[in-house]
Each structure stands twice: as structure tokens, then as C-alpha cells.
Amino acid sequence: MSDDSADTERTREHPGSSTALDVAKAAKVSRIMVSRAFNPEASVRPDKRQHILDVAASLGYHPDMAARAMVTRRSNLVAVVVSTLANPWEAQEIDALTAVLQEDGLAVMVFRMEHKSRLQFNFAHIRAYRPAAVIAYMDDLKPHQLRRAFGNSPAIYPVYGAHAPTDHDEHMVDRLHVEQHEGIANAVRLLAGTGRKRLLYVRGEGAASDLDRVDALEEALAEHSIVFEAAIDGNFDYATTRAAVINYWRREGQPDAIFAANDTSAFGAIDALRYDLGVSVPQQCAVVGFDNIREAAWQAYNLTTIGVDLRERVQALRRMVAARVSEPRARSMVETIRARLVVRGTA
Amino acid sequence: MSDDSADTERTREHPGSSTALDVAKAAKVSRIMVSRAFNPEASVRPDKRQHILDVAASLGYHPDMAARAMVTRRSNLVAVVVSTLANPWEAQEIDALTAVLQEDGLAVMVFRMEHKSRLQFNFAHIRAYRPAAVIAYMDDLKPHQLRRAFGNSPAIYPVYGAHAPTDHDEHMVDRLHVEQHEGIANAVRLLAGTGRKRLLYVRGEGAASDLDRVDALEEALAEHSIVFEAAIDGNFDYATTRAAVINYWRREGQPDAIFAANDTSAFGAIDALRYDLGVSVPQQCAVVGFDNIREAAWQAYNLTTIGVDLRERVQALRRMVAARVSEPRARSMVETIRARLVVRGTA
Numbered sequence: 017m018s019d020d021s022a023d024t025e026r027t028r029e030h031p032g033s034s035t036a037l038d039v040a041k042a043a044k045v046s047r048i049m050v051s052r053a054f055n056p057e058a059s060v061r062p063d064k065r066q067h068i069l070d071v072a073a074s075l076g077y078h079p080d081m082a083a084r085a086m087v088t089r090r091s092n093l094v095a096v097v098v099s100t101l102a103n104p105w106e107a108q109e110i111d112a113l114t115a116v117l118q119e120d121g122l123a124v125m126v127f128r129m130e131h132k133s134r135l136q137f138n139f140a141h142i143r144a145y146r147p148a149a150v151i152a153y154m155d156d157l158k159p160h161q162l163r164r165a166f167g168n169s170p171a172i173y174p175v176y177g178a179h180a181p182t183d184h185d186e187h188m189v190d191r192l193h194v195e196q197h198e199g200i201a202n203a204v205r206l207l208a209g210t211g212r213k214r215l216l217y218v219r220g221e222g223a224a225s226d227l228d229r230v231d232a233l234e235e236a237l238a239e240h241s242i243v244f245e246a247a248i249d250g251n252f253d254y255a256t257t258r259a260a261v262i263n264y265w266r267r268e269g270q271p272d273a274i275f276a277a278n279d280t281s282a283f284g285a286i287d288a289l290r291y292d293l294g295v296s297v298p299q300q301c302a303v304v305g306f307d308n309i310r311e312a313a314w315q316a317y318n319l320t321t322i323g324v325d326l327r328e329r330v331q332a333l334r335r336m337v338a339a340r341v342s343e344p345r346a347r348s349m350v351e352t353i354r355a356r357l358v359v360r361g362t363a
Numbered sequence: 364m365s366d367d368s369a370d371t372e373r374t375r376e377h378p379g380s381s382t383a384l385d386v387a388k389a390a391k392v393s394r395i396m397v398s399r400a401f402n403p404e405a406s407v408r409p410d411k412r413q414h415i416l417d418v419a420a421s422l423g424y425h426p427d428m429a430a431r432a433m434v435t436r437r438s439n440l441v442a443v444v445v446s447t448l449a450n451p452w453e454a455q456e457i458d459a460l461t462a463v464l465q466e467d468g469l470a471v472m473v474f475r476m477e478h479k480s481r482l483q484f485n486f487a488h489i490r491a492y493r494p495a496a497v498i499a500y501m502d503d504l505k506p507h508q509l510r511r512a513f514g515n516s517p518a519i520y521p522v523y524g525a526h527a528p529t530d531h532d533e534h535m536v537d538r539l540h541v542e543q544h545e546g547i548a549n550a551v552r553l554l555a556g557t558g559r560k561r562l563l564y565v566r567g568e569g570a571a572s573d574l575d576r577v578d579a580l581e582e583a584l585a586e587h588s589i590v591f592e593a594a595i596d597g598n599f600d601y602a603t604t605r606a607a608v609i610n611y612w613r614r615e616g617q618p619d620a621i622f623a624a625n626d627t628s629a630f631g632a633i634d635a636l637r638y639d640l641g642v643s644v645p646q647q648c649a650v651v652g653f654d655n656i657r658e659a660a661w662q663a664y665n666l667t668t669i670g671v672d673l674r675e676r677v678q679a680l681r682r683m684v685a686a687r688v689s690e691p692r693a694r695s696m697v698e699t700i701r702a703r704l705v706v707r708g709t710a
Contacts, residue, residue: 065706078487093472100458102657107454114475123492125440125472128461140425145470156517287662310449314601315634316663 022088033301034077043071052080054121060140079245086125095147096338097127097138099154103252103280104309106153112330113151129154139165148344149337153221162189172336190349192329196306199355200232201239202305203275203304206320206363208240212273212302215242216264218250218285220277228276229306244273246320250281257284262292272301273363279305279312279321286317286362306355318361325351381424390418398621401426441684442494444474446501450599450627451656453500459677461496467497467685476501486512493556495691496684502567506536519683537683537696539676543653545659546588546669546702547579550622553667553710559620559649562589563611565597565604565632567624578654580622592618597628604631607616609639619648622710626652626659626668633664633709649710653702671700 040047045068053068060068072078081091094117098106114124115268125145129138142150143166150171152162162171173192195283207215215237219226230247237244248264250257257276261284274289276282282305289295289303296302305312308323332351339349387394392415399405400415407415419425441464445453461471462467472492489497490513497518499509509518518536554562562584566573577594584591595611597604604623608631621636623629629652636642636650644650652659655670678699686696 073487076487078491080493080541081491101448101461102455102458103456104451107451107458108449110473111449111454111475114448114473115477118475123472123474123488125470126457126461128458128465128468130462138424140420141470144425144427146427254657258662283661283663291662311658314630315605315638316630 017120034075035259038075039072039077040250042075043068087138091148092122093125093145093147095120095125095127095142095150097129097150097152097154099130104311105307108309108326109329112326113333116330116334120304144253149340159189191351192332194324194355195354196355197232199357202357203322204236204240207273207302208242212242213246214271215273215275216245216271217247217272218276218281221249228278240322245269250276252278252281254280254284257281258288261285261288265293275304277306279307279309279319282319298362304363310360320360321344322355322357324355328353381422385422386419386424390415406497423474438493438495439469440472440492440494441469442472442474442489442497444476444499446477449657452625452654453672454657455673456676459673460680463681464676496687502518509536534669539679540697540699541671541702543702544698546704548583549704551583551587552670554620554649555589559589560591561618562620562622564594565621565623565628566594566707567599568596573624592616597623599625601627603633604628605635608632608635612640621648622651624653626654626666629666630664645709651710655705666710667707669702669704671702675700
């Protein structure tokens with residue numbers, strides 16, 4: 017039996033059987049220093065920390081996280097609450113966020129909450145893991161609901177809207193706020209420049225960010241004398257939007273520009289126009305999306321859209337989480353990032 | 364101050380301050396029954412369990428998961444290990460999986476492991492949470508690596524390949540195995556029926572499932588006298604595939620069929636053909652993908668592809684996790700599900 021197999025056997029029978037003291041001896045540091053190396057909040061020289069983590073890895077050692085959470089009454093878990101992971105926007109953001117939080121010694125739990133009816137139960141479940149932070153992507157949750165649910169855990173609430181936090185919201189939770197006015201104004205200027213006269217808006221029903229988007233859009237359209245023809249529901253979804261655009265076009269009216277509340281619904285609008293209605297994009301009808309997901313650059317869509325750089329979003333969330341982990345009791349924070357127009361082929 | 368605000372204040376200061384005894388009294392059941400209701404392994408009448416969970420939710424009670432993990436030496440966590448969440452296939456599967464595992468009283472942690480260099484450290488980190496099960500989506504990990512890392516935790520290893528488990532693999536970890544031979548044979552029959560003569564394969568380099576796919580493909584092509592012209596690397600990725608197809612077409616050869624190892628790379632191939640090379644799909648070149656992600660039904664691609672029903676995959680994983688949670692020491696399991704050809708517009 018080779019050394020490797022012997023090691024396998026030992027690990028199999030007693031996983032995690034190495035102790036912090038074993039690591040301390042092998043790395044020639046103190047027991048306390050091993051503990052500090054595994055604590056993201058402790059300041060340790062980076063090369064020293066790496067050395068200790070390498071030695072620990074070679075011995076198969078990692079501190080027991082349940083025990084640590086018991087002792088410190090906190091975990092290094094970040095709970096991400098999301099209505100779905102299956103949409104590209106959420107998937108791409110949570111993927112990048114998980115990567116940077118792991119680098120910071122944190123770990124991500126994902127909670128899927130589709131139904132608001134079980135809200136209190138789900139919140140209690142999440143709280144039971146004592147997360148160091150909660151990041152809620154649910155657009156229809158109110159800050160006070162999060163505040164109530166996660167009283168002692170900092171809750172970060174990524175808000176994608178053009179509105180300033182209200183007095184009521186303030187000091188409730190941390191907020192990542194996307195300023196979208198300028199991006200929308202630039203998109204409307206682009207549409208006006210190519211002579212568009214009548215715009216159809218495809219909204220994501222029920223989303224708080226949507227109300228603000230409509231305000232920004234109406235303001236910009238008025239400035240350029242483009243008619244806000246109607247808003248229809250697309251549910252942030254390809255199939256719903258495609259059917260809704262077909263239906264609108266055949267029964268209600270034929271706009272020369274469509275603005276969709278996210279890129280996935282913009283794709284549904286483009287396919288409805290091109291394949292179901294025989295309308296050329298952008299010649300007969302321009303389409304603008306929102307988010308700038310990866311798929312917006314796919315040549316079949318080549319979508320003009322408004323979006324915030326993924327890296328910028330994720331780094332802002334990372335800073336907020338790190339600040340919360342080191343100062344759980346600090347005043348609530350708001351970071352603002354800016355959405356920009358990305359011009360491609362559909363407008 | 365309203366009642367609601369008073370309640371908010373109390374929750375804020377003492378979240379989770381209700382006890383199991385409070386719940387037992389309010390639900391008119393025993394303290395033990397409350398504990399059983401929160402234990403996915405305990406058999407409790409569904410309506411009784413729901414009543415207890417509802418009462419607990421109304422009181423903001425949930426058992427402390429760190430404490431429970433300390434006592435039982437097990438958690439109700441399922442660790443999902445994935446190289447990226449940003450690709451549609453992974454995002455759609457993990458989304459559906461998270462939903463059903465939550466229904467079963469389990470919670471999902473996501474670990475992103477891009478670099479095999481930190482394998483031992485990452486495994487030690489995951490082990491530290493005492494997961495009840497580990498589901499590894501990393502195609503380039505070997506069963507014995509998982510077995511070694513998660514000796515005492517059941518590791519489930521979704522394998523998408525046509526090969527039978529080797530002797531070496533057997534009894535190592537649980538496996539979800541996708542039988543893809545038949546789907547590939549049907550796809551090749553379809554290509555032969557429309558007179559295709561030369562096929563280019565776009566592979567995902569390094570993936571174990573890929574080797575098996577190539578075997579199945581070569582066998583089916585030989586049967587129909589279609590030439591396996593070449594295999595190029597697409598990295599399971601839109602942009603890599605698009606560039607590789609352009610390059611191949613200009614320098615190497617012009618096949619009349621392309622088979623891609625996943626749908627996202629099939630989209631890259633389609634866009635390369637249509638927009639970069641001016642080749643019509645499917646008239647001049649057919650394209651077949653693998654996975655049947657949601658986007659394959661988008662009209663701009665309308666992709667003919669081979670895939671396993673998402674619900675079927677997720678229910679198989681759910682059964683395997685449930686079996687492991689109730690019998691951690693049971694013999695390793697293999698479930699086999701079948702990939703089927705879905706005919707749309709590209710072949």
C-alpha cells in the first residue's frame with residue numbers, strides 16, 4: 017500500500033482528526049496563531065496566514081464551524097435570499113459574489129423564497145444558522161421586514177431603483193442602491209436620435225425597482241416628446257414577455273421602441289417581433305434591455321441595454337459585508353453605483 | 364407606538380427569544396414533538412408538522428442549527444460544490460435542487476471551486492460545516508478524491524457520461540449517472556437522415572463526461588458512415604466556441620454538422636456560422652447541443668439538443684440525499700437517468 021493510500025484510509029476513518037495543535041507544531045507557530053489564521057477578522061500577515069492555511073490543508077485540518085458558531089454566537093455564513101437562481105442575472109451575480117466572499121473566509125448559504133406566505137418561517141430558518149450577514153435579492157420585500165427578521169444579523173438589501181431611501185427605510189438595513197436615471201436618460205436620447213415616437217414598456221410586475229424605473233422613463237420620454245404608449249407585464253421572463261408583446265402588437269398598437277425591465281424579457285420581445293410578428297429589429301422597432309447580462313452580448317440578440325458592471329456590484333457588496341462582519345453594530349450603510357447605457361445592435 | 368412596532372423592537376433585541384417550550388404550549392403538543400417537527404428524519408403526520416411549524420413561525424422560533432450540529436455531530440446542510448454558478452445549466456439545476464431540498468428541511472451551501480490547486484484546503488473548509496451530504500458538480504474530480512475528502516459525509520457525484528462506473532470507482536461515492544448513448548444515437552440518425560456527411564465536435568476540455576460522449580458519438584457516426592472530422596475545444600463556453608468555430612472553418616474544413624458538448628457552446632457555434640461566416644443553419648450546417656437548458660427553446664436559437672428533464676434529475680438527487688441522510692452508512696448508490704433527443708430547428 018502506498019503512502020497515499022495509507023493517508024486516504026486514515027482520512028476516511030477520522031476526517032478532521034488533526035488538531036489545531038498539530039497544525040501549530042508543523043507550521044512552527046503558536047496555537048493562537050492558527051486560530052487567528054482561520055479568523056477573517058484577525059489581522060495576520062498575508063504570507064504567514066497562507067503558510068498556516070497550507071500546512072492545515074496538508075494535514076486536513078479546519079476548525080469546526082458549528083463549534084465556533086456556538087462559542088462566538090456568530091458564524092462566518094452569509095445567507096443569500098433569492099426568489100430564483102435560475103435567471104441569468106441572479107446566477108451571474110451570486111456566482112461572482114460567492115467567489116469573493118470565499119476569498120474573505122466566508123461561506124454562502126442560498127435560500128430560495130418564492131412564496132411570501134411562508135416568510136416568517138423561512139426567516140426563522142435562516143436566523144437559526146446565525147448568519148454574519150444576510151443579502152436579500154427579493155425586490156418585493158420591504159426593508160422593515162428584513163430588519164424585523166434579522167434584528168441582530170446585519171441584512172444587506174441590494175436595491176435597484178432610482179429613488180432615494182425614504183425616512184422610514186433609513187437605518188433599517190444596509191442598501192446597495194443603483195442609480196439608473198442617467199442610463200435611462202441616455203437610452204431615451206439614443207431612441208429620440210433615431211426618430212422613435214412611441215414606446216412600449218415591459219415591466220416586471222410587483223418589483224419596487226420597477227416603479228422608480230417608470231418614473232425615470234416617463235421623465236426622459238417627456239423631454240424628447242416620445243409617447244409612453246403603454247406598460248405591459250413581462251414578469252422578468254422570456255416566455256411571458258414574448259406572449260405579451262405578440263398580444264399587444266396584434267390588438268393594441270405598434271410602437272417603434274420597446275424598453276424591457278430586464279434583458280431576458282428584452283430577448284422575448286426581440287423574438288416576438290422578429291419571428292412571430294415579422295417586424296425587423298432595430299429598423300421597425302428598437303429594443304432596449306436592462307442588466308447587461310452575459311447573454312446580451314450573444315450575437316443573435318446583440319442587445320443595447322443599461323447595466324451596472326458585475327465586478328463593481330460585487331465589490332460593493334463585498335465591502336458592505338466586510339464592514340458588517342467587523343462592526344455588526346455600525347450605522348446602516350448605503351452604497352450607490354451607477355447604471356450605464358451599453359450600445360449594441362438593437363437600438 | 365403600535366403593537367407592530369413593539370413587536371419589532373422585541374424581535375430586534377432578542378431575535379429567536381421564543382423557546383421550543385413556548386411553541387409546545389401554543390401548539391398544544393409536547394416539547395419532544397416540537398423537536399421532531401423540525402427534524403426531517405423524524406416521522407410526523409404532515410398536518411401536525413405543518414401546524415407546529417406555523418405556530419413556531421408565528422412566534423419567530425427555530426431551533427439553533429449550530430447547537431444542533433454540535434449535539435448530533437451532523438448538520439442539515441447540503442454542500443453543493445461547483446466550478447461556476449454562472450452558466451445556465453448549473454444555475455437551473457442548483458436552483459431546482461435548492462427548492463426541493465428546502466422542502467425536505469435541508470439547507471444548501473454553495474462552494475465555488477475553480478482551482479484544483481486549493482483542493483485539500485477547500486475540502487477541509489467544507490468538512491468543517493459537517494454537511495449531511497456533499498453534491499459535487501466538478502466533472503474533473505475523481506470519485507476517490509471525493510471519498511478521501513468526505514470520508515464520513517456522504518458525497519453524491521452527478522456524473523454525466525455513458526460509461527459504467529469502473530471497479531475502482533465503485534463503492535466510492537453515490538453517483539447520478541446519465542445514460543446518453545441512446546440520445547446521441549438518435550441525434551446522429553437525424554443528421555444522417557438529412558444527408559450530413561462530416562461532423563465537427565466541440566468538446567469541453569478535461570471533462571470526464573466528454574470522453575464517454577466522444578465514444579458514443581464515434582460509434583453512432585460509424586454506423587451511418589458520417590465522418591468524424593475533428594474535435595475542437597469549446598470550454599463549454601459561448602465565446603471560446605464561437606472563436607474556435609470561426610478559426611476552424613477558415614483554416615481547417617467546412618463540415619455540414621456540428622455537435623457541441625453543451626447548449627451554450629452550441630449557441631456560440633450557431634452565431635459563428637450565421638453572423639461571422641455567413642453559413643445558414645440548418646441548411647448548410649446543422650447544429651446539435653447537449654443539456655436542453657431553457658435558452659435552447661429561445662426562438663433565436665431554437666436548438667435541437669440532447670437533454671435530461673430537469674425535474675427528473677433533481678428528483679433523483681433528492682432521493683439520493685434523503686437516502687443518505689436517513690442511512691449515512693448504507694452502500695453507495697447509483698441512479699441512472701436517460702438523456703433524450705429534443706428536436707427543434709437546428710437539425
